[in-house]
Amino acid sequence: RNVYTCEHAKVVQVKTINESYSDDKESIRKRLAESDQVISELLHDGRELIQDIRVANDKREVERRIKEAEIREELLDKLQTESVEAIAKFESISEKWAELKELKDPMSINDELELQKERIKGLMKQKDIIIVECRDELKLADARYTKDLHKQAADIHSLVERVDSQIEIMKRTFKEHLDLLENTIEEERHTLRSVASKKWDDLYTRRAVNERIKMKQEKERSEFFRNEIDRIEQEHIEITRATRIRLEQDNQALEIELQKVKTNTTLNSEKLDYNFQVLKKREDENLMVRNAQKRRLTKLNETIFVLRRKIKDVQMSCLIETEKLSSDILKLRANISHMTTKVNTFAEVNDRKIAYQLYPLTTAMSVTKL
Template sequence: MSGRSTPPEGEESTPPGPSLDSEDQQERIQARRLRITARIEAKRREALGEDPSLITEHKETPRRSYKQVDESRQRLSKLVNDGTQLVTNIQVAADAREMQRRGEEEELRKMRVEKIDNEATTSYQKFEEITKKWLLGEEKRIAEELWGLLNSQQLQCGQLIEDKNGLIGELQQELRRKDDQYVKDLKKQSEDISLLIERMEEQVQSLSKTYRQELLHIEKAFEQERRDLLEKNRKKWEQSMQVRRDKELESLMERMKKVEEYEQQLNQLRVQDGEEYNMIKIKLETDVQILQQQLQQMKATYQLNQEKLEYNFQVLKKRDEENTITKSQQKRRITRLQDVLNNLRIKLDKQIKQYKEENQALSDDFKRIAGQYKELQKKMRHFAAVDAKKFHDIWVMNEEEMKQLVQKALDVDRIIHEQQLGLPWEAPDLGFMDNVGPLVVKPKAQKTASMLAQEVLRGSAGSPDTATSSGQGSLDFPSQPFSPRTVKQILEVLCDESGFLMENKLVQLLSPLEKDERSLIRLDAIFGALQIEVEDDVYKLVDFFLKYKQQQERPLQDEDGESQEAETTPPYTSQPSDLIHPNDVVRALRAFTMELHQRRSREKPHLRQPGTEERDSSEDAAYWSAATQVIPQSRLRVWDALESAMEKYYDVLTNRSQLITETSSLRQQNTELRMLLHQYLNSKINAELEIPPTQILQVDTSHA
């Protein structure tokens, strides 16, 4: 046997080991360790008289464990870089979109400024021209020429106003487009955040899995290297034993010395490999902790972004209030224009046509503002839906984390029972873990008061005689407590007698509309003043009016105590005045409002935005409490007792380890003392002495 180890075929193309000139600090440390190990090995082989060529071969062939550590470090670095690039791609794309949007916005702003400047210049020129013509009108004395000049001035003023309105329309269209673009940007930002969190979670899972795999590969490499080293030393040991059997008794001590040296070297290698293994394991665990901290930081960043979105929502609410103020200003402007129109009607009867056109324009403005108000309500419902989605996502995230913690606690409990205590383990009831998302308790769907009024006024207008108090013959209202005709009559009386709840300006604006539309808008304003929101409130109002009529009729009973028999046909199936007298409407409304306010004060309802639904959270506490009680208190006490016993066992093992270390140190000192004593006894200086120390030691030994 030549003592050379032939590398396997798979290691022929192995890259060179770590270099001292590398930019990586860990690689330089590893190269210095290899150089020190090579020097120690060369000195050891030179002391044993082995072939120096083996030293060169050992230097050229790197250890399997070092190569595996380097390969694992390179793969992990590449995986981290790829994951970082994958996560940052989202931010790069968002920045590119923002730069493009700002460029386009700057171009549009320049165009708007140019258009406004051009329009201002043109308007100023037209205004100067109109002003000059007014000066010419003072020179005219003929009525016909003055009439022609007035018509010309009127056309030019109308053209100037039309140009202004056109520019205002274009700017409002641009504003609506910006609102839509803002909603799209919010949605895109939410999608980017979701994608970023998803990629981060995937990257953390991939890194954890890769770290575990590379750690397993490193452990296998160390184990394989240890087996190879043991096999190599075993072969050398057998060769040395065969040589020692052929040598004389004088070389026996030298062979025993070599055996001890081999054992020490093996122990040193085991200790060194164990230390290196622990260092690598600690480093990998530290990297995992750093990645987890980075994940927590990203979660905190996500929470900060969520608070920013909530702040933006508050800003939008503030804009809603500003829009309300703007609407009030528009109403005051409408009032001023109506006053001006009335003055012009008194002064000039010939401008009646112009007055009608302006009145129609004001009606169109009112419809447009009403449409804008409905659009604003739609946006509010949209933001409420977005908030509900965010609540759902946060719930699912916390629920997933809770399930993982519960499963981890159950695994720990199972391991403690089966491996530590040797007891059978039974899984608890985990029915609550099948739930995904927030707990949902479906409320009863109700129509709004305005929707019910619209259906009643329009749906039952064609067949007023077919509806009865019992609901027979009414197919559109199968589940309501009153017939559509009764509800319609009560609402019509309320609409006619409750005009004081509306502003006079609103009454004037409703005059050109049709009867049904006028009644619906009046009822909407009345419902808003009375705080009637859903269809149940409308039915309560109808029931209160009917009972109020009956209570007013009770004093009409006979004085002898005998009450009149009620007719089989309900009194509210004929005329509206039979349901409730118009003079009693105001008193009935006052009583109904007080009763409704007292009832709502007792119930303490939660105010909600239009289009949102209140979620029932009564079962949330029980649901989350079930997760905290998955491990009963009896098992937790078993955990505490087991922990106390394991700590005591650990103390015993620590004491034993210290005693073993002390024993090894004493054995090594004893061996060194024996060697020194042997050298001292065999020294040549003892023959020159008159009384050699060997005689003294022999005398002492004989006396002993």
């Protein structure tokens, strides 16, 4: 009966140790689950922060493109309308030149020339106004582009700050939860060791008492108890070894998870670097577009300068032609006056000759009548 009692106590002791180990491992699982939940929430919050900035940036970019398209369409319509009006005025001016060539009166020619000058000035003024509007629109576009660059830089800076802050929070959280997990494992290991040691001490004490009381009666059973003790010690060693292996496996799993988190953090950093390079490339492309627009504006200014010079040459040639025509008119008037004088002189001379020739005849006729 005593042997059965000791064996039963040993079996109960082993079951109690296994149950305690299961409870201890459950607390470790609970700690891992809590850490996983906290880290998942932090990762979700970080993704939401980055997504908010990305959505806001995309929305602002769409609005900017829509606004630029509207402004560009309005400016093109205005340029088209102005071009049609300018062509109509230019054709009208060209037709007036043809009509001006047919005029003979110098005063009318002068009046028409003044009107032509006013028309040309009006056309040039219209061109100057549309050029000023184009320049103002370019300045506004540059201002909007600079403002968008500042906003984009602010968003990138905010994103970098948020990512850095999130990384620091993640590092701190990982460290805190790793410390908590290590403390939990250490506490559970210490508790398990203490409970097992205490229970084994109680068992050894009871065994020693029973051996002292029944030494003489149970010498033949001492070998049995010794074998049982060896078996229990071996089981304890196996349990301790299994516990150590499991704890080491859990520790390795945690290290693997930590390495995965570090890898994800590095990947996110590389993604951020890639996005930064993409944004920088877009900025370079925008700079190239801006330089192309500047070159186009310079070419337009050169074209305007050439047109102005041609108009000036036309005005100068018209002025020279007008002066030449005026000189020809004066010469014609002088020639007409000279010819009129000659005609009058010839008429007087002819009258005198006729009178001189008719005088004898008239005298003879008078004598005959008498």
